[in-house]
Amino acid sequence: MTTILADSFTSSLAKLANDEQKQAKLTAFDLQANPDQPGLQFHRIDKSKDPNFWSVRVNRDLRIIIHKTGDSVMLAYVDHHDDAYKWAERRRIETHPSTGAIQIVEVRERVEEVALQPAIQPVQADLPFEVAPDKESIPAPPLFAKLTPDHLLSVGVPQDWLADVAEATEDSFFALASHLPQEAGEALLEYAATGILKPAEPVEDPLEHPDTMRRFRVLEGLDELQAALDAPFEKWAVFLHPLQRGVVERDYSGPARVAGSAGTGKTVVALHRVMRILRLDPDARVLLTTFSDPLADALKRKLAVLSGGRDDLEGRVTVASFRRIAEELFGLTAGRKAHIADRETVRGLIERAANDAGVHGFSPRFLISEWENVIDAWRIDSADAYAEVPRMGRKNRLGQKQREALWQVFSRVREALRQKALFTPASLFQAVTSTYASRAEKPFTHIVVDEAQDLGVPELRFLGAIAPDSPDALFFAGDIGQRIFQQPFSWKGLGIDVRGRSFTLKVNYRTSQQIRQMADRLLPKTIRDVDGLEDDRRGAVSVFEGIEPTVVIADDEAAERDAAAAFIRALLEDGIPPDQIAIFVRSPAEVPRARAIAEAAALPYRTVSSGKASDDTALVGIMHLAKGLEFRTVLVVACDEGVLPLAARVADVADEFELDEVIATERQLLYVAATRARDRLFLSSVKPGSEFLEDLI
Numbered sequence: 001m002t003t004i005l006a007d008s009f010t011s012s013l014a015k016l017a018n019d020e021q022k023q024a025k026l027t028a029f030d031l032q033a034n035p036d037q038p039g040l041q042f043h044r045i046d047k048s049k050d051p052n053f054w055s056v057r058v059n060r061d062l063r064i065i066i067h068k069t070g071d072s073v074m075l076a077y078v079d080h081h082d083d084a085y086k087w088a089e090r091r092r093i094e095t096h097p098s099t100g101a102i103q104i105v106e107v108r109e110r111v112e113e114v115a116l117q118p119a120i121q122p123v124q125a126d127l128p129f130e131v132a133p134d135k136e137s138i139p140a141p142p143l144f145a146k147l148t149p150d151h152l153l154s155v156g157v158p159q160d161w162l163a164d165v166a167e168a169t170e171d172s173f174f175a176l177a178s179h180l181p182q183e184a185g186e187a188l189l190e191y192a193a194t195g196i197l198k199p200a201e202p203v204e205d206p207l208e209h210p211d212t213m214r215r216f217r218v219l220e221g222l223d224e225l226q227a228a229l230d231a232p233f234e235k236w237a238v239f240l241h242p243l244q245r246g247v248v249e250r251d252y253s254g255p256a257r258v259a260g261s262a263g264t265g266k267t268v269v270a271l272h273r274v275m276r277i278l279r280l281d282p283d284a285r286v287l288l289t290t291f292s293d294p295l296a297d298a299l300k301r302k303l304a305v306l307s308g309g310r311d312d313l314e315g316r317v318t319v320a321s322f323r324r325i326a327e328e329l330f331g332l333t334a335g336r337k338a339h340i341a342d343r344e345t346v347r348g349l350i351e352r353a354a355n356d357a358g359v360h361g362f363s364p365r366f367l368i369s370e371w372e373n374v375i376d377a378w379r380i381d382s383a384d385a386y387a388e389v390p391r392m393g394r395k396n397r398l399g400q401k402q403r404e405a406l407w408q409v410f411s412r413v414r415e416a417l418r419q420k421a422l423f424t425p426a427s428l429f430q431a432v433t434s435t436y437a438s439r440a441e442k443p444f445t446h447i448v449v450d451e452a453q454d455l456g457v458p459e460l461r462f463l464g465a466i467a468p469d470s471p472d473a474l475f476f477a478g479d480i481g482q483r484i485f486q487q488p489f490s491w492k493g494l495g496i497d498v499r500g501r502s503f504t505l506k507v508n509y510r511t512s513q514q515i516r517q518m519a520d521r522l523l524p525k526t527i528r529d530v531d532g533l534e535d536d537r538r539g540a541v542s543v544f545e546g547i548e549p550t551v552v553i554a555d556d557e558a559a560e561r562d563a564a565a566a567f568i569r570a571l572l573e574d575g576i577p578p579d580q581i582a583i584f585v586r587s588p589a590e591v592p593r594a595r596a597i598a599e600a601a602a603l604p605y606r607t608v609s610s611g612k613a614s615d616d617t618a619l620v621g622i623m624h625l626a627k628g629l630e631f632r633t634v635l636v637v638a639c640d641e642g643v644l645p646l647a648a649r650v651a652d653v654a655d656e657f658e659l660d661e662v663i664a665t666e667r668q669l670l671y672v673a674a675t676r677a678r679d680r681l682f683l684s685s686v687k688p689g690s691e692f693l694e695d696l697i
């Protein structure tokens with residue numbers, strides 16, 4: 001007998017109380033072990049249009065809904081008695097006549113009343129400032145007037161729903177989409193955004209259809225059912241979008257990359273890719289890496305969900321930040337620990353070297369940036385090499401004389417570091433790169449990199465050197481629209497060419513349609529990297545609707561604080577727990593403003609430097625810290641003119657190219673912070689606000 005798990009089962013299971021979940025799981029295990037055992041009580045759902053729906057008794061109140069056909073049993077839903085029956089009475093499972101995917105179709109006539117109401121009623125708390133008025137109430141035109149029934153069928157709209165879709169307007173569509181199979185909702189949303197309709201490719205075997213596989217999973221045995229049900233809150237662990245699955249399962253002929261705007265599931269793809277490699281190749285030793293230790297820890301936790309605690313898999317994967325893994329490999333090969341100079345130490349050395357060399361007229365910010373992005377990143381070791389370095393932006397400003405003067409400073413810094421036997425992160429990467437570049441024996445068979453947009457030159461060289469020379473050794477996940485730490489450079493120039501093997505995800509699982517649309521306004525529609533690879537950000541869709549973000553440009557700090565505090569109090573009254581709230585600012589100088597807001601709202605909070613992550617505190621911190629995180633609500637405050645973009649960075653630019661680069665990364669920073677929000681977003685400043693806020697309003 002085959003057991004199939006439907007995503008509707010995992011979602012409904014997740015909504016039950018803990019002890020109810022336990023009982024429902026036990027019944028599900030019994031069902032899988034032997035559906036004919038006498039203890040199980042089945043009842044056909046007589047009122048359902050689909051004769052194959054049955055209920056199975058869990059206890060006096062709870063029922064599992066299964067769908068029985070031939071030799072297979074599908075776990076479809078679980079709920080309290082009446083609600084479980086209602087669910088099954090309104091559903092039919094069928095193979096779509098055009099796409100061939102198996103769908104759970106909501107029976108049309110029973111949901112008439114529901115479909116006409118918006119799925120979420122936007123509720124704005126009373127706020128002490130004005131919010132944008134509702135759009136004029138003129139009837140909106142139908143969105144899909146140009147599409148024929150055949151068009152609608154080609155993207156998986158069930159026959160029952162053709163008429164509703166044809167009449168849908170911008171206002172009613174989201175409510176309607178929640179009743180449609182996901183692939184139909186997404187294709188129509190993409191059409192609404194871009195005017196392009198992408199019909200699904202028909203597949204012979206309905207069970208093998210990518211859209212079937214995104215909601216139903218055929219389970220191999222009890223272990224698999226156990227693993228899938230142990231993580232019912234983590235739907236991503238079991239059900240992948242067809243695009244995600246495609247990227248995970250493909251064989252590549254060289255380094256590959258998954259791209260996509262914030263929240264499209266790139267990390268999820270990276271994690272599944274790791275598991276796939278481990279499952280298919282019993283000799284694989286995988287490195288899963290990213291740019292910081294906290295992010296690596298988060299990856300480790302998620303990977304444990306996927307592996308279901310299987311030591312034979314987890315034991316063959318190392319999860320660590322770029323830096324940590326370089327330190328470990330250095331320790332292993334050199335037999336000693338690398339002592340690394342922190343940023344402050346290097347800053348001090350640069351200042352002293354400039355004084356000693358009598359070189360003046362360059363700002364400290366410029367010097368450290370030139371050191372980090374040029375001298376140290378490219379490991380420049382002579383005045384000649386300095387003249388040749390392939391750098392972005394600074395080239396025009398620095399004449400030969402200036403470069404000679406600067407080299408006097410930087411060569412002293414290099415010498416001082418050498419005398420103290422100190423590494424910089426870049427020189428550590430370089431040391432390990434040199435060790436492994438010529439070795440045939442590599443520490444890992446595969447390397448999977450998350451947040452790859454923030455790889456710098458030394459890190460990429462390092463990963464290239466420790467990766468074996470096999471076609472699918474390197475896999476990157478990243479979004480160049482979220483690059484906030486590194487200057488752009490050519491990957492191809494360093495021998496890592498992902499052209500032709502780069503795939504873009506389009507479905508945003510994290511942020512509401514409203515937040516995604518607003519955040520997208522911060523970035524260009526297409527972004528091109530140094531190698532000419534274009535990232536087309538159009539056509540992304542979010543899978544749920546939320547509340548319009550709030551943007552406040554206040555008269556003074558007190559007014560901003562009052563507005564933000566009122567917003568937070570309304571959240572707390574709505575039952576949003578503090579740990580689902582974050583307040584971000586541009587830099588440490590604005591942290592006191594964020595703290596004042598939290599205090600005015602009586603919101604318990606933690607900052608990076610004070611307190612530990614706990615269940616009941618909000619996070620207050622700088623935007624750079626936001627990377628990789630996710631909250632129900634995000635506030636980005638103190639976005640004033642001069643703060644965003646940061647005036648000091650702008651003042652230091654060498655030329656137009658560098659100005660563009662600074663403005664782009666400052667925009668990207670705001671994009672990263674804003675897209676951490678799932679359903680509510682608040683952005684504020686004191687007059688005059690950041691030019692970026694103007695773009696958003």
Ligand SMILES: Nc1ncnc2c1ncn2[C@@H]1O[C@H](COP(=O)(O)OP(=O)(O)OP(=O)(O)O)[C@@H](O)[C@H]1O
Pocket residue numbers: 235236239240241244260261262263264265266267268269479482508509510628630675
């Ligand atoms: N197939 C899926 N089903 C359900 N949820 C998913 C799926 N894929 C991703 N998600 C959820 O969407 C959210 C964003 O996923 P993820 O962090 O992988 O996105 P990302 O593209 O790496 O985002 P960012 O670039 O902002 O870091 C997460 O909460 C994740 O669990």
